[in-house]
Amino acid sequence: MGEMPHLSRRSFVFGSVAVASGVAFGQFAQAQQAVSSAATTNPLAAGLGPHSVTFNPWVEISPERITLIAQHADKGQGVGSIQPLLIAEELDLEPDQFEIRFAGPSPAYFNTGFAHELAPFMAADQSPEAEKARAAALEWLRKAGLQMTGGSSTIPDTYDKLRMAGAVTRETLKAAAAKRTGVAAADLRTEAGNVVLPDGTKIPYVALSADAAKITPIADVKLREPSQWRFIGKPMERLDIRSKVTGDMKFGIDRKMDGMVYAAVKLNPNKGQPIRSYDASKAQSMPGVKKILKISNGIAVIATNSWYAMQAAERVDCTWEPSKYPAEQAEHWNVVASSFAPQFLAKEWRHDGDIDTGLKDGTLVEAEYRAPYVGHQPLEPLNGIGIVTDTGMEIWAGHQTPQSVQYIAATAIGMKPEQVTFHNEWMGGSFGHRLEFENIRVLAEIANQLRGTPVKLVFSREQDFLQDIPRQIAMGRYRGSVKDGKIIAADFQVAATAPFKELLARMGAPSNDPDGQLAVGIWNVYYDIPNYRATSFEVQGLSPSTTWRSVGASANGFFTESFIDELIHAAGLDPLMARIQMCKIPIYRKLMETVGEMADWKGPLGSGKGRGVAFVESFGTSVAEIVEVTMTDFGIKIDKVWVAADVGKVVDPVNFENLVQGGVVWGLGHAMNCELTYAKGAVQQTNYHHHEAMRMYQCPVIEVRGLENDYTVRGIGEPPVPPAAPALANAIFAATGKRIREMPFNKFIDFV
Amino acid sequence: MFMLTVNGLKRQIDVVPEMPLLWVLRDELGITSPKYGCGIAQCGACTVQIDGVAVRSCQARMADVAGKAITTLEAVGNGKLHPVQEAWIEHQVPQCGYCQAGQIIQAISLLETIPQPTDEDINEVMSGNLCRCGTYERIRAAIHAAAEKMGGK
Numbered sequence: 001m002g003e004m005p006h007l008s009r010r011s012f013v014f015g016s017v018a019v020a021s022g023v024a025f026g027q028f029a030q031a032q033q034a035v036s037s038a039a040t041t042n043p044l045a046a047g048l049g050p051h052s053v054t055f056n057p058w059v060e061i062s063p064e065r066i067t068l069i070a071q072h073a074d075k076g077q078g079v080g081s082i083q084p085l086l087i088a089e090e091l092d093l094e095p096d097q098f099e100i101r102f103a104g105p106s107p108a109y110f111n112t113g114f115a116h117e118l119a120p121f122m123a124a125d126q127s128p129e130a131e132k133a134r135a136a137a138l139e140w141l142r143k144a145g146l147q148m149t150g151g152s153s154t155i156p157d158t159y160d161k162l163r164m165a166g167a168v169t170r171e172t173l174k175a176a177a178a179k180r181t182g183v184a185a186a187d188l189r190t191e192a193g194n195v196v197l198p199d200g201t202k203i204p205y206v207a208l209s210a211d212a213a214k215i216t217p218i219a220d221v222k223l224r225e226p227s228q229w230r231f232i233g234k235p236m237e238r239l240d241i242r243s244k245v246t247g248d249m250k251f252g253i254d255r256k257m258d259g260m261v262y263a264a265v266k267l268n269p270n271k272g273q274p275i276r277s278y279d280a281s282k283a284q285s286m287p288g289v290k291k292i293l294k295i296s297n298g299i300a301v302i303a304t305n306s307w308y309a310m311q312a313a314e315r316v317d318c319t320w321e322p323s324k325y326p327a328e329q330a331e332h333w334n335v336v337a338s339s340f341a342p343q344f345l346a347k348e349w350r351h352d353g354d355i356d357t358g359l360k361d362g363t364l365v366e367a368e369y370r371a372p373y374v375g376h377q378p379l380e381p382l383n384g385i386g387i388v389t390d391t392g393m394e395i396w397a398g399h400q401t402p403q404s405v406q407y408i409a410a411t412a413i414g415m416k417p418e419q420v421t422f423h424n425e426w427m428g429g430s431f432g433h434r435l436e437f438e439n440i441r442v443l444a445e446i447a448n449q450l451r452g453t454p455v456k457l458v459f460s461r462e463q464d465f466l467q468d469i470p471r472q473i474a475m476g477r478y479r480g481s482v483k484d485g486k487i488i489a490a491d492f493q494v495a496a497t498a499p500f501k502e503l504l505a506r507m508g509a510p511s512n513d514p515d516g517q518l519a520v521g522i523w524n525v526y527y528d529i530p531n532y533r534a535t536s537f538e539v540q541g542l543s544p545s546t547t548w549r550s551v552g553a554s555a556n557g558f559f560t561e562s563f564i565d566e567l568i569h570a571a572g573l574d575p576l577m578a579r580i581q582m583c584k585i586p587i588y589r590k591l592m593e594t595v596g597e598m599a600d601w602k603g604p605l606g607s608g609k610g611r612g613v614a615f616v617e618s619f620g621t622s623v624a625e626i627v628e629v630t631m632t633d634f635g636i637k638i639d640k641v642w643v644a645a646d647v648g649k650v651v652d653p654v655n656f657e658n659l660v661q662g663g664v665v666w667g668l669g670h671a672m673n674c675e676l677t678y679a680k681g682a683v684q685q686t687n688y689h690h691h692e693a694m695r696m697y698q699c700p701v702i703e704v705r706g707l708e709n710d711y712t713v714r715g716i717g718e719p720p721v722p723p724a725a726p727a728l729a730n731a732i733f734a735a736t737g738k739r740i741r742e743m744p745f746n747k748f749i750d751f752v
Numbered sequence: 753m754f755m756l757t758v759n760g761l762k763r764q765i766d767v768v769p770e771m772p773l774l775w776v777l778r779d780e781l782g783i784t785s786p787k788y789g790c791g792i793a794q795c796g797a798c799t800v801q802i803d804g805v806a807v808r809s810c811q812a813r814m815a816d817v818a819g820k821a822i823t824t825l826e827a828v829g830n831g832k833l834h835p836v837q838e839a840w841i842e843h844q845v846p847q848c849g850y851c852q853a854g855q856i857i858q859a860i861s862l863l864e865t866i867p868q869p870t871d872e873d874i875n876e877v878m879s880g881n882l883c884r885c886g887t888y889e890r891i892r893a894a895i896h897a898a899a900e901k902m903g904g905k
Binding site: 075076077078237238240241242243244245246247248249250251253254256262287288305306307308310377378379380381427428429431458460461654655658659661662663664665666669687688689692693694695696697699701702 | 767768771772774775778779780782784785787788789790791792794795797824825826829833837840841844845846847848849850851852853856874875876878879880881882883884885886887888889890891892
């Protein structure tokens with residue numbers, strides 16, 4: 001296997017992505033200074049009741065209860081469960097011995113998990129320079145204090161720090177018990193929420209809270225050996241499963257308050273543009289309607305019930321300011337196609353060897369790939385409850401960036417971010433939707449006009465579709481060449497709108513640097529191709545776009561792994577064996593060998609069946625997938641999918657499998673049949689029958705294996721998505737000889 | 753004024769006749785397990801039992817369901833867990849969980865009609881229930897497990 005090769009990398013000038021993000025987040029940090037004085041401040045301290053104690057931002061113990069704080073928001077990915085369980089692992093709590101509360105906004109909850117993504121080195125690179133850059137990125141993050149759920153970062157962020165929080169708490173409670181009883185701390189142990197004395201006497205943690213508050217927390221603690229773990233790596237029941245199966249779980253949309261009114265909106269479908277005028281005469285007298293309000297980009301109906309509000313909102317005639325982006329979809333594609341030009345060059349992320357010579361030296365292969373706008377459309381529509389008073393605003397909603405909720409709401413109504421109190425909610429999905437702010441801004445505007453009254457805003461599904469800021473639109477122009485059964489050159493050019501950069505701008509932290517997400521899937525490619533170039537162009541003037549589960553890799557992974565398949569085919573090689581032989585990273589080779597073993601890969605299947613393979617690393621996590629399809633009289637049937645993913649450590653194995661299966665369904669379903677298209681400035685798809693993704697009858701068996709060869713712990717929320725589309729396209733090629741280069745695939749082939 | 757029996761309790765409701773049952777349950781009665789997902793019977797998240805039959809409550813007008821007996825997820829187990837709920841917990845089906853009330857009610861209905869369903873039966877009956885998180889495989893497994901449990905009684 002030899003040494004880990006030193007990978008080519010983005011030039012190590014901290015003027016690239018890391019600094020860009022650092023500067024951007026730095027502005028963010030300044031805005032946060034007013035909210036909390038420093039990242040080291042424990043935000044729980046201010047709200048403590050009598051005889052209560054907090055040792056760190058994640059644990060609060062009162063004489064009545066133990067509360068564990070989940071800093072990452074739960075959109076369904078299970079982090080509302082695993083975060084407290086990581087604390088409980090070291091704190092010796094049973095799953096029914098604590099309450100879970102989502103964190104309020106605070107820089108104390110800055111996300112350390114972004115350090116790897118921000119440092120301009122490939123995931124497999126463990127060189128001292130790479131580690132140094134990651135350490136520097138971590139310091140930027142600490143300074144910025146950005147609290148964000150996203151980028152598959154929850155486990156990388158919390159795996160160590162929450163166990164440490166549990167250990168510190170445990171040792172401090174033991175010290176408090178030692179002080180009270182006179183027994184040496186070394187002779188005490190902990191079990192199921194108690195400190196246990198040598199004679200077996202138990203002192204509940206809650207009974208020690210007042211004493212523990214008087215001593216300095218014990219900082220010098222050691223984490224337990226994996227052999228001692230009760231939860232980590234073992235099948236466990238997610239803490240939210242039962243309430244979701246009994247109907248007890250309250251999502252944001254389920255919350256109710258005394259005196260609350262219901263609001264629905266009709267907003268300008270030309271995204272980002274204001275309303276010109278409106279006529280509410282038909283709506284005013286409809287049942288349940290209390291008021292009709294004008295807001296900056298539309299109208300809001302206030303009613304006694306969500307349905308009354310939605311019905312009336314649809315009956316308000318509005319005149320909209322037209323879109324600033326092209327009104328028709330064909331023009332969007334024209335703009336993308338014309339963006340492969342020097343003035344739109346974002347960055348040449350990588351250039352190995354000599355691409356021009358390499359391309360001339362063998363047989364040239366060229367192809368153009370497309371990925372459309374796609375909606376997020378979690379099943380829980382955007383919603384929120386807000387109340388504005390003369391001194392501030394309080395918001396209840398599910399969101400991935402609490403500090404940005406404060407910033408957006410405050411900006412909308414002329415307040416300061418620190419005047420906004422935010423309570424996070426359990427979310428019925430997000431997929432990147434709840435990183436955006438349309439519901440938050442609108443809620444603030446409405447509640448500001450009804451000061452003192454709690455307002456519950458619920459978007460209709462149609463409004464949610466129309467306002468959904470989609471995935472980037474992207475096109476890949478790919479060239480490569482093969483010679484003597486080898487790929488000798490690959491030149492990957494992508495033109496796309498810039499999803500992460502745009503999101504940062506909307507968060508109030510604009511950046512002028514190239515969007516690093518557009519490099520993912522073209523830059524971090526690990527095949528041994530001597531002449532290699534990866535370039536991104538940023539398309540201007542189109543629809544806003546944002547992060548959609550797996551972000552840049554969701555489009556680029558499809559382009560790259562489909563085109564690699566084309567080159568392998570041109571070279572006359574086996575798709576899986578060629579990838580394994582070309583792969584420079586031993587653990588990634590092992591991953592592809594594993595998925596091959598799982599599927600019993602033996603080359604072409606014949607008789608209308610085909611298999612495709614794809615391998616993509618995103619957010620540091622390497623995932624290989626094999627899809628098997630059959631061409632039937634009714635179209636393509638997806639028979640089975642095999643997935644191997646390496647996350648360093650599988651922390652929650654049942655949930656891991658569920659997330660991987662869900663990621664595959666997400667990747668396949670949207671590749672099969674989803675796109676958002678514009679006509680007259682508005683998205684044409686307004687409900688699920690237009691944008692269906694996968695349903696039960698199309699869902700194959702998905703066999704999952706988690707590997708633990710990577711040197712550090714990785715996330716799994718997004719990385720299973722990018723390989724799904726190319727593996728399916730490659731399988732369709734193997735079964736039919738038809739190469740599909742544009743999503744959604746159902747424009748070119750039928751599915752069962 | 754309409755009368756409705758919801759989870760065994762008689763309720764009086766003062767809404768327009770056209771209001772779909774979903775909003776009567778959620779906004780008027782505060783019963784939140786039936787979820788608003790699409791409003792046009794495309795997602796199944798609002799599924800409840802009306803006189804024992806699984807129905808999309810976003811399509812059931814108040815005037816048409818008045819006097820009938822409505823059961824939501826909160827009451828399908830009559831104070832305990834229904835075997836389908838038990839299977840859902842054992843297989844850890846939910847991710848976000850927003851669609852799962854509808855999935856479970858639909859699965860109960862399926863098993864009442866076809867006590868030992870094949871994968872094809874499950875696909876046919878359950879494909880109207882959308883799950884954006886993609887828990888379909890676990891739903892399938894949980895339905896088979898629930899069929900076992902219920903068949904054993």
